[in-house]
Amino acid sequence: MMYRAVTFSLLLAIWLVFSGIYDAFHIGLGILSCLFVTWISSDLLFDDRSLGFRARLGQAWRLGGYLAWLGWQLVLSNLHLLKLTLKPGAMAEVEPRITLYRTALKSDFEKFLLANSITLTPGTITIKILGDDFYIHSISKFAADGLDGQMERRIAAIFAPAGSGSPSPSAD
Numbered sequence: 212m213m214y215r216a217v218t219f220s221l222l223l224a225i226w227l228v229f230s231g232i233y234d235a236f237h238i239g240l241g242i243l244s245c246l247f248v249t250w251i252s253s254d255l256l257f258d259d260r261s262l263g264f265r266a267r268l269g270q271a272w273r274l275g276g277y278l279a280w281l282g283w284q285l286v287l288s289n290l291h292l293l294k295l296t297l298k299p300g301a302m303a304e305v306e307p308r309i310t311l312y313r314t315a316l317k318s319d320f321e322k323f324l325l326a327n328s329i330t331l332t333p334g335t336i337t338i339k340i341l342g343d344d345f346y347i348h349s350i351s352k353f354a355a356d357g358l359d360g361q362m363e364r365r366i367a368a369i370f371a372p373a374g375s376g377s378p379s380p381s382a383d
Contacts, residue, residue: 215249215250218249218252219245219246219249222244222245222248222249223241223242223245226241226244226245227241270369270370273368273369274369277365277366277369280365281328281331281332281362284332284357284362285331285332285333288332288333288334288335288354288357289333291333291334291351291353291354292333292334292350295350295351304351304352304353305350305351306350306351306352307348307349307350307351308348308349308352308355309338309346309347309348309349310346310347310349310355310358311344311345311346311347312344312345312346312347312358313343313344313345314343314344314345314363315343315363315367316343316363316366316367318370320370321366321367321370322340324366325345325362325363325366326340326345328362328366329345329347329358329362332354332357334349334350334351334353334354334357335347335348335349335350335354335355335357335358336348
């Protein structure tokens, strides 16, 4: 029950911040929407219910570090696409391809975070997920080479229990 309350509270806080309208109708609509989303998806956010508050706080801290790292990767990818766009002759580097990436991540939320991180990165998009296999379209060899497993290792480290190693991903 606590996890559902936390999920609801997080969703409602986000709703209130982004809606910016604080009349009874909109707040009531936000509460109803957040209750519905909490009911259908609370297992997605908190898959392992055995962790305590301290462990969750650690995960939140590591997630923040990951998001900062991801932000830097987005800058680097944007610079690569800017180079492809503006540098004379750089269009020769455009070699679209689909890469099969096999993940060792187990939870749906970890896979969701990986797929969305890949898609957010300019030049790559996750087009299909079948079990542990991700099919990723990339605009160039440089973008495809960026699928080296570092993103997955960082995501695994966020959710790994203390003292455990992270899984070893592979790209085909």
